[in-house]
Amino acid sequence: MNNKIIIAIDAMGGENAPSKNIEGVSIYLNMNNKQKDVYFNLYGDEILIKRELDKYNISSDYYKIFPSSTIVSDEETPLTAIKNSKDSSMWNSINSQIISNSNITLSAGNTGVLFVVSRMLLKTIETVSKPALAGLWPNEKNTNVVLDLGANVECDDKNLVDFSEMGAALYKALFPDDNPKVALLNIGSEEIKGTEVLKKAFAKLKDISKHGDFEFNGFIEGNKITDGKSNVIVTDGFTGNIALKTAEGTAKFITDSLKKSLSSTIFAKISVIFSFFALKKFKSKLDPRKFNGAIFLGLKGPVVKSHGSTDAIGFYYSIDLCYRIIKGDLMNKIKNNLSHINNESN
Amino acid sequence: MNNKIIIAIDAMGGENAPSKNIEGVSIYLNMNNKQKDVYFNLYGDEILIKRELDKYNISSDYYKIFPSSTIVSDEETPLTAIKNSKDSSMWNSINSQIISNSNITLSAGNTGVLFVVSRMLLKTIETVSKPALAGLWPNEKNTNVVLDLGANVECDDKNLVDFSEMGAALYKALFPDDNPKVALLNIGSEEIKGTEVLKKAFAKLKDISKHGDFEFNGFIEGNKITDGKSNVIVTDGFTGNIALKTAEGTAKFITDSLKKSLSSTIFAKISVIFSFFALKKFKSKLDPRKFNGAIFLGLKGPVVKSHGSTDAIGFYYSIDLCYRIIKGDLMNKIKNNLSHINNESN
Numbered sequence: 001m002n003n004k005i006i007i008a009i010d011a012m013g014g015e016n017a018p019s020k021n022i023e024g025v026s027i028y029l030n031m032n033n034k035q036k037d038v039y040f041n042l043y044g045d046e047i048l049i050k051r052e053l054d055k056y057n058i059s060s061d062y063y064k065i066f067p068s069s070t071i072v073s074d075e076e077t078p079l080t081a082i083k084n085s086k087d088s089s090m091w092n093s094i095n096s097q098i099i100s101n102s103n104i105t106l107s108a109g110n111t112g113v114l115f116v117v118s119r120m121l122l123k124t125i126e127t128v129s130k131p132a133l134a135g136l137w138p139n140e141k142n143t144n145v146v147l148d149l150g151a152n153v154e155c156d157d158k159n160l161v162d163f164s165e166m167g168a169a170l171y172k173a174l175f176p177d178d179n180p181k182v183a184l185l186n187i188g189s190e191e192i193k194g195t196e197v198l199k200k201a202f203a204k205l206k207d208i209s210k211h212g213d214f215e216f217n218g219f220i221e222g223n224k225i226t227d228g229k230s231n232v233i234v235t236d237g238f239t240g241n242i243a244l245k246t247a248e249g250t251a252k253f254i255t256d257s258l259k260k261s262l263s264s265t266i267f268a269k270i271s272v273i274f275s276f277f278a279l280k281k282f283k284s285k286l287d288p289r290k291f292n293g294a295i296f297l298g299l300k301g302p303v304v305k306s307h308g309s310t311d312a313i314g315f316y317y318s319i320d321l322c323y324r325i326i327k328g329d330l331m332n333k334i335k336n337n338l339s340h341i342n343n344e345s346n
Numbered sequence: 347m348n349n350k351i352i353i354a355i356d357a358m359g360g361e362n363a364p365s366k367n368i369e370g371v372s373i374y375l376n377m378n379n380k381q382k383d384v385y386f387n388l389y390g391d392e393i394l395i396k397r398e399l400d401k402y403n404i405s406s407d408y409y410k411i412f413p414s415s416t417i418v419s420d421e422e423t424p425l426t427a428i429k430n431s432k433d434s435s436m437w438n439s440i441n442s443q444i445i446s447n448s449n450i451t452l453s454a455g456n457t458g459v460l461f462v463v464s465r466m467l468l469k470t471i472e473t474v475s476k477p478a479l480a481g482l483w484p485n486e487k488n489t490n491v492v493l494d495l496g497a498n499v500e501c502d503d504k505n506l507v508d509f510s511e512m513g514a515a516l517y518k519a520l521f522p523d524d525n526p527k528v529a530l531l532n533i534g535s536e537e538i539k540g541t542e543v544l545k546k547a548f549a550k551l552k553d554i555s556k557h558g559d560f561e562f563n564g565f566i567e568g569n570k571i572t573d574g575k576s577n578v579i580v581t582d583g584f585t586g587n588i589a590l591k592t593a594e595g596t597a598k599f600i601t602d603s604l605k606k607s608l609s610s611t612i613f614a615k616i617s618v619i620f621s622f623f624a625l626k627k628f629k630s631k632l633d634p635r636k637f638n639g640a641i642f643l644g645l646k647g648p649v650v651k652s653h654g655s656t657d658a659i660g661f662y663y664s665i666d667l668c669y670r671i672i673k674g675d676l677m678n679k680i681k682n683n684l685s686h687i688n689n690e691s692n
Contacts, residue, residue, distance in 0.1 A: 119558065134349055140599070153533070153540065153541055187496055187499070187583070187584055187587040187588065187591075191432075194499065194584070195500070195584065202446075207534035221588075221591045222587070222588045222589070222590070222592035222593075222594070223591040223594045223595035223598070224595065225592060225595055226596065228599075237533070238533055238540070238541065238585070239584070239585060239588055241470050241533040241567075242568045242585055242588065243568070243588055245533075245567045245568030245569040245594045246569070246589045246592050246593050246596075247568075247592050247593070248568070248569045249568055249570065249571055249572050249573075249593075250572065250593040250596040250597055250600075251600055252569070253484075254596075254597055254601070254632065255600070257628055257632065258604070261621075261624040261627055261628035261631075262624055264627070265623065267622075267623070267624070269551075275607075275613065275621070276613075277611065277613070278607040278610050279608075281607055281610070282606075282607035282608075285603060286603065288599065303615075304352060331502040336688040
């Protein structure tokens with residue numbers, strides 16, 4: 001187990017658990033069969049998990065099962081979660097960063113509960129004003145980190161500065177060959193636009209960016225999120241959530257319209273034969289499963305939330321994300337970036 | 347001129363003015379040659395306008411030119427606009443609702459200046475807390491009215507209630523055979539989600555909707571904007587602007603990716619021959635020019651803002667929007683809807 005990256009998986013979280021979760025593990029091991037530096041701590045119903053592991057002939061060199069007696073339901077609310085979720089597969093997968101050797105936790109279960117329990121068990125980093133939820137989003141060149149996606153409905157300038165440093169750290173951990181370029185989401189690109197909070201954050205970020213943790217590109221509007229000139233998009237949780245969901249809805253609306261058009265006439269149907277590989281590539285590039293996995297940033301241990309409704313391939317991508325987060329040394333990068341704020345603004 | 351709908355056009359506003367503006371008038375008259383109940387008051391450089399009118403053989407039965415000596419530049423800011431834009435084509439086209447017989451004003455010029463000057467000359471309706479900027483947005487079934495799109499960065503519950511009533515009035519004016527269905531944009535659909543302002547607006551709208559001006563669908567998330575179940579989407583100007591621009595950016599990102607894919611291989615290129623009409627229909631359905639025209643709601647006279655960069659066809663659609671606003675008796679519908687709030691909440 002020396003030098004192995006140890007991922008704790010809530011095997012019971014999400015639709016079709018533990019089937020898709022374990023199939024995701026199997027896909028991951030098959031895709032990375034030369035790089036055997038990964039190990040899984042699996043939390044949940046031992047019999048169900050074992051049955052799935054056997055289905056894919058997964059070698060016991062790669063996992064240990066930790067039986068957990070209960071499951072967090074989708075109906076559970078953050079208010080009662082601490083009381084009701086003790087010893088659940090989710091709780092134990094988080095707590096394993098403290099009492100076992102796990103480096104990171106992955107769950108496709110109830111988001112609100114995952115956030116509350118993670119925050120309570122792992123604790124917020126002392127110098128972080130608020131933890132945030134970061135997501136991945138395709139852009140013209142590669143991938144954006146976007147945060148906050150809904151953990152904090154209202155944010156002040158200090159929060160937005162913390163999000164910028166943490167988002168830049170995440171970007172650098174995931175894409176070590178590229179540089180983080182931070183932009184604040186706003187309703188105009190001029191310095192005088194937007195709320196007082198945004199204007200204050202702008203001034204602070206301009207100053208702090210001289211430490212070199214990231215380039216600061218100032219304000220950008222919603223239509224520039226995907227142009228690739230910036231790759232760390234910072235906003236409050238309300239705006240970020242609306243932007244993410246609006247983009248998802250628009251993407252679905254357009255691809256549905258396209259599908260309808262391409263099956264509307266016999267000629268259009270014939271055309272699909274010729275464009276099959278091109279359309280497949282188009283679909284693959286925008287496949288939301290490739291961007292599956294939101295990251296809680298600002299806690300003393302890293303936690304990744306997979307979409308509950310994703311399939312085994314989507315779950316595989318969130319395992320890969322966990323691996324890259326640890327390999328890229330996210331926690332030390334966050335610590336290093338945050339030290340620049342605190343020297344600066346207090 | 348009896349019973350004619352009189353549209354005041356700032357002929358000098360926007361890129362390629364007055365060429366695209368007058369060509370838009372020409373397209374409108376050709377498309378509606380049986381329905382001759384429209385008349386244009388045209389504001390700007392008389393010689394330039396006349397030259398364009400002659401190019402399209404537009405009969406002088408349909409217009410009068412009002413020479414205006416200056417033009418509002420794109421660099422003009424709302425702060426100095428009142429001083430600098432006097433007697434401009436934009437100013438005069440707005441003022442014509444007061445000193446001439448125009449029913450509505452259309453400009454493709456500087457948005458900020460148009461808003462400030464319109465507000466000063468036409469005045470806000472006494473019972474309206476804040477005027478708003480409403481836009482049109484395609485959905486699965488037909489079209490959404492979305493507001494506010496950026497006139498008010500911060501909004502309280504009273505503003506959101508006013509926006510709901512005015513948006514419902516606009517929807518009914520434009521689509522008289524359908525019923526307005528109002529929803530508040532939020533980060534969850536449950537009643538307890540979101541900011542205090544949203545929760546208060548939710549309670550008020552639930553109550554006010556019993557007057558029958560609109561159905562109230564409660565909160566919706568960004569991914570439901572286009573599903574057609576709601577058709578009047580209400581939010582503050584910051585969130586609305588981010589949502590609109592993010593949707594525009596996403597649409598562009600996806601259609602660009604599609605174009606790239608369909609020209610990537612020889613087979614894909616052949617496929618386009620077969621799918622030509624289907625793809626044309628797809629493109630036409632989502633053509634942003636069809637949704638060109640944002641409406642200032644809450645002033646004592648109606649003002650429509652066309653995209654500055656649109657072409658003659660886009661400008662034609664905004665002329666059509668002006669016509670439908672007056673034909674649909676928007677101003678009386680707004681007055682009627684607002685009367686229900688004021689009986690209620692004071």
